[in-house]
Amino acid sequence: MxxxxxxxxxxxxxxxxxxxxxxxxxxxxxxxxxxxxxxxxxxxxxxxxxxxxxxxxxxxxxxxxxxxxxxxxxxxxxxxxxxxxxxxxxxxxxxxLEEDDEDDTTAAVIDLPHELSSVSRAREFVRERSAEWGIDEPLDDALLVVSELAANALTHAGSSYRVRLSATAEALRIEVDDDGAGTPEPQPLSETDEHGRGLYLVSALASSWGMGAAEGGGKRVWAELALPAPRAAGRAE
The missing domain is CATH 3.40.50.2300 (Response regulator)
Structure with missing residues (x-):
């Protein structure tokens, strides 16, 4: 269908x-x-x-x-x-979004607890996997995105969460699954209200982002970061 x-x-x-x-x-x-x-x-x-x-x-x-x-x-x-x-x-x-990517060899998953310290573990996971895959740009943006998505899961879902990282020739994709049922709400930056700042930054850094239901229930929030052209050319050869 x-x-x-x-x-x-x-x-x-x-x-x-x-x-x-x-x-x-x-x-x-x-x-x-x-x-x-x-x-x-x-x-x-x-x-x-x-x-x-x-x-x-x-x-x-x-x-x-x-x-x-x-x-x-x-x-x-x-x-x-x-x-x-x-x-x-x-x-x-x-x-x-509808493809079964279980056989995607350029992918990795980590399950993290409902603990503030897990955000740094999520960043280290992204840093290590990116190094393995030869991705050094846009690493800083990727670390910021995974930090904000992980913090969103901790703050608004109040649950443990799963981070999945995958890469194609064109993009690095970060997904975070949590047990929450709410909708993330990106808000413009302001000096008085911090609510929604993280997702506003995610939307500014990502080439695309979105959400949907996670496979085991709860929600999935994801973001894609475009990779530089030289990497895309190298992967295509």
Whole structure:
């Protein structure tokens, strides 16, 4: 069965580009399109898509409110939020959400406890695996992203969590599964409110990020960081 996709973006040219790319790739069905927040929530509830490609900067409902409402309307859907410059890999990213990657040799997993000290263990895990795989850039960004995702699991889910790291020729992917049912809420940086700062930084650093249900229950929050072109060229040879 094709993956059922809901496209949410107020720029019609962006929706047309993604829709056309998915059609040519095959294996996808665009079941709906929305140009504003209320329509996105309505279609998510009625269509129950497998994947929602979501622009958070929409009229009427935007940002954390939109993300929470879309997830409540379609709780089983995987939500993808491409950042600026992330559109080129979007089709492959959507496809990868449903692939079985148990045989992916460039992947590693660590289970961590509900302890503040586990955040440093998560960073060390990413540092060590990246060194094994020959990834030295963007290591600083990857360490910041895994720190923020781990802290999010500790603070908002209040549970132990699992970190999964994987790499392709184009991107380094960081996933964090926890037992929480809430929706992460990225907020603009401010001098008075620290809530949501971590996910705001994740969205700024990542080429794409998103969330969905974890395999064993709870939620999964993930982010992808683009790898430099020389690495991509080397892996492709």
């Amino acid at each position: 094709p993956l059922r996709v809901l496209l949410v973006d107020d720029v019609v040219e962006v929706r047309r580009l993604v829709r056309t790319s998915l059609r040519f790739r095959g294996g996808f069905e665009v079941v709906g399109e929305a140009a504003d927040g209320p329509e996105a929530v309505r279609l998510a509830s009625r269509l129950r898509p497998d994947v929602v490609v979501l622009d958070l900067d929409l009229p009427e409902i935007a940002g954390a409110d939109l993300l929470s409402q879309v997830r409540a309307a379609a709780p089983e859907a995987k939500i993808v939020m491409p950042e600026e410059g992330g559109l080129g890999r979007l089709v492959e990213l959507i496809e990868s």
